[in-house]
Amino acid sequence: MTDALVEVPGQTVARVAVEGSLPHLDRPFDYAVPASLAGQVVPGCRVKVRFAGTLRDGWVLELAETSAFDGELDRIHKVVSPERALLPATQALIRAVADHYAGVWWDVARLAVPPRHAATEQAPQRPWPKPAIPEPTGTLASQPLGEPYLRALEAGGTPRAAWQVRPAGGGDDALRGAVEATAACLASHRSAVVVVPTARELERVVAHFRAAFGARAVATLASEQGRAARYRQYLACTRGEARIVVGTRSAVFAPVRDPGLIVVLDEGSDHHVERRAPYFHARTVAILRASLDRCALLLASHARSVDVEALVQRGWLGTINDPPSGLRALVAPVHTVSDVDRERDPSAARLRIPSRAFRFLRTQLPVGPVLVQVPARGFAAALACARCHQVARCPRCTSVLRARRRDEPECTLCGHRPVRWSCPNCHATTMTTPRPGAARTAEELARAFPGVLAVNSSADRLRDEVPDEPAIVVATPGAEPRASGPGYAGLVILDADATLARADFRASEEAIRRWSNALALVRPAPDGGRALIVGAHTHPAVQAMARLDAIGFARSELALRGQARLSPAVRTARVGGEHDAVRDFLHNVAWEDVEVLGPTEVAAERWAVLLRADLERGREFVAQVKAAAAIRSAKKQGGVLHYRVDPEVLE
DNA sequence: ATTCGGACGGCC
DNA sequence: GCCGTCCGAATT
Numbered sequence: 001m002t003d004a005l006v007e008v009p010g011q012t013v014a015r016v017a018v019e020g021s022l023p024h025l026d027r028p029f030d031y032a033v034p035a036s037l038a039g040q041v042v043p044g045c046r047v048k049v050r051f052a053g054t055l056r057d058g059w060v061l062e063l064a065e066t067s068a069f070d071g072e073l074d075r076i077h078k079v080v081s082p083e084r085a086l087l088p089a090t091q092a093l094i095r096a097v098a099d100h101y102a103g104v105w106w107d108v109a110r111l112a113v114p115p116r117h118a119a120t121e122q123a124p125q126r127p128w129p130k131p132a133i134p135e136p137t138g139t140l141a142s143q144p145l146g147e148p149y150l151r152a153l154e155a156g157g158t159p160r161a162a163w164q165v166r167p168a169g170g171g172d173d174a175l176r177g178a179v180e181a182t183a184a185c186l187a188s189h190r191s192a193v194v195v196v197p198t199a200r201e202l203e204r205v206v207a208h209f210r211a212a213f214g215a216r217a218v219a220t221l222a223s224e225q226g227r228a229a230r231y232r233q234y235l236a237c238t239r240g241e242a243r244i245v246v247g248t249r250s251a252v253f254a255p256v257r258d259p260g261l262i263v264v265l266d267e268g269s270d271h272h273v274e275r276r277a278p279y280f281h282a283r284t285v286a287i288l289r290a291s292l293d294r295c296a297l298l299l300a301s302h303a304r305s306v307d308v309e310a311l312v313q314r315g316w317l318g319t320i321n322d323p324p325s326g327l328r329a330l331v332a333p334v335h336t337v338s339d340v341d342r343e344r345d346p347s348a349a350r351l352r353i354p355s356r357a358f359r360f361l362r363t364q365l366p367v368g369p370v371l372v373q374v375p376a377r378g379f380a381a382a383l384a385c386a387r388c389h390q391v392a393r394c395p396r397c398t399s400v401l402r403a404r405r406r407d408e409p410e411c412t413l414c415g416h417r418p419v420r421w422s423c424p425n426c427h428a429t430t431m432t433t434p435r436p437g438a439a440r441t442a443e444e445l446a447r448a449f450p451g452v453l454a455v456n457s458s459a460d461r462l463r464d465e466v467p468d469e470p471a472i473v474v475a476t477p478g479a480e481p482r483a484s485g486p487g488y489a490g491l492v493i494l495d496a497d498a499t500l501a502r503a504d505f506r507a508s509e510e511a512i513r514r515w516s517n518a519l520a521l522v523r524p525a526p527d528g529g530r531a532l533i534v535g536a537h538t539h540p541a542v543q544a545m546a547r548l549d550a551i552g553f554a555r556s557e558l559a560l561r562g563q564a565r566l567s568p569a570v571r572t573a574r575v576g577g578e579h580d581a582v583r584d585f586l587h588n589v590a591w592e593d594v595e596v597l598g599p600t601e602v603a604a605e606r607w608a609v610l611l612r613a614d615l616e617r618g619r620e621f622v623a624q625v626k627a628a629a630a631i632r633s634a635k636k637q638g639g640v641l642h643y644r645v646d647p648e649v650l651e
Numbered sequence: 652a653t654t655c656g657g658a659c660g661g662c663c
Numbered sequence: 664g665c666c667g668t669c670c671g672a673a674t675t
Contacts, residue, residue, distance in 0.1 A: 018662090028663090031663060051662060053665065053667070
C-alpha cells in the first residue's frame, strides 16, 4: 500500500535522536532522507539536522516509511559518517538507563559512546586475533556453586550471581575468577565485558587478561585513554572484532557482538558511580543490560553490597560464596580490640594505640610486611548521642545527621534540621561528634619500629607494590599496595570508630567493603596471615568482620534499611536548588504514592527535598520525577534545580 | 511609519 | 537550550 513511498527515496523517514538535555524533548524526531543521501543514512549513523533553527548532532535510530508527524518533515542536513557506531542493543540500553534514573537519552548516550575520531574510523582496522584459551586456575570453581556457574556459561546459559571473592591470598582471586568466567563465556562463542572501578585496577586486570587470552585479543575502554585509542577499541566492538572488553564504568555499555557475560569487579565501589547526570551506577547498568541482552552477570566483591543482597533475596541473583566457617579456614583470622586499653604500655599510650596492636606488629613483622589501613582524612563525621553513643538519626527520613555548624544538626540525606532531638535509645538530648581520627598516629607508629622499612601510600602518592620483607605499609582505603609473594603477613585497621562514624547512611557497609579489600591482600590463615581491627569492637560491622560474615551483615543491614525506608529498600530522589524552582517542580505533578519530605533550606538560597517511594512503585515514581522535570523545561520555569534518583554519594 | 526588545511557544 | 515571531513601546 505504501510501496510508492518506498520507491521514492526522498520520502524515506529517519527517526533521529537529537542532541539536547531538555526532558520534554527527550524523544526521537522524524526527518526526511533526501535522495542525495539515500544509502548513507543508516540506523546507528551520526547525522546533522536542523532543530529549532540550529544545526545539531543526531543519531539515526531507525529508518521508516511513514511518520506520525503532521507537518512537513525537514531533511537530514548531512551524514557525518555512515559508520553504524550505535548498535540497536546499545540504543535500547541507553533508553533503559535514562528511564531508570529519570534522565535524558542524550545525556546517557554521550557517556555510552565515545566521541568520534574521523581518522580512526577511516583507517584500516587491524584484524583481532582469536583469544587463546587460558589454563584453568580453579578459583571460581573452588567455591560453592562456582563450578555449576561456569558450566552454565559454557553451555550458553545466562547465570546471574553475586560472587563473594575469598578475601585472601594477595587480592588476585577476583581477577582469576573473571578470567575463568570470561573463558567459559568465550567457549559458548559469546563475548564478555569486564568492568573495573578505577584506572589503577584496570591496569592490573588488563595485564592479567592479556596474559591469559593473548596481548592483542583484549580491548580496553576507559575515559583516560586518548580519543583515537578509545574510539578504535569502541569500533572494534561495533564491527564485531573484539570479543573481550575490559574497562572502567562506561565500558559497561561496550557494544560487543553476542554479549554473553558482564562482570563487575568490586561491585560496591563508589567509583562505579558516574559523576555526570544522570549519575548511573555501572552495576545498575549491568543489571539492566543482563535483562535486555539476555546475558550472564557476575557481580564480584570481597564483601557484599546491600544492593546486591537485595537482588539475592528477591531470587534474581544466585550466589557463589563460602560459608563463614569455610572462610575461617582459608582467610587470615580477624581479631578485634577496643582502643581504650592504651594505658598499659607507655609507648603505646603515647601513640594512642592499644598495646595489643603493638604486640601484633612485633609478632607479624618478622613474618613479612604489615599493612596498616587508616581512614582517609577529610570526611564529615556523623553525630551520635552524647550519652549512649548510638548514631543519631534524622527524625524525618531516618538517615544519619552531621554537624552543620557548632551544635546545629543537619540530615545528610533530606537536609532536615531537627530543632529538638532526643535519643530514641536513652532519651538524652545532646549529641556529640566523635573525636577526629588518628591518621597521623600511623606515621608515628612506623617510627616506633626503627630499622623497619616504612612505606606510605595514599591518593596523592600511590605505591603499587611492596617487596615480601618486613615493612610497615601505611595506606588509605583503595590506595593499598599489593605485597609480592603470598601477601601481607598482617593487617592492622586503625580507627574503626572514625570509619564507622562517617556521615553517610552507608558508612558501615562501606567500612566492611574497605576492610575486606584490605584483608584480601593478606596471606591466608595457614600461611600465618593475621588481621587486627582497632576500635569499635562491639559494633556489628566489626563483629561481622571477626566472624568473616560480610554476607550476614549485608542481610541484617538490608533489614534495617527496610525499617528505616532507606535505599535500596525504597527508591528515592533528592531534588535541590533555589526555593521557587523546587516549589514549581513539586507543584508540577500530584506525587501519587510518593512521600515528600521537605523542602528544607539547607544553605543560603538552597533548598532540598527528598522524595521516596516503595520499590513496587519504582517505575511510576521515576516517571513522575521525569514528568515534573519535563513540565519544568516545557514551561520554562526558571532558577537553579538539580535532581538525582537513588543518590549514592553525598555532596 | 519604523525599529527594537522582551516574552512566549515550538522544536520533526 | 535556541530560534522565530508577535506585539507593544519608543523613536523619528
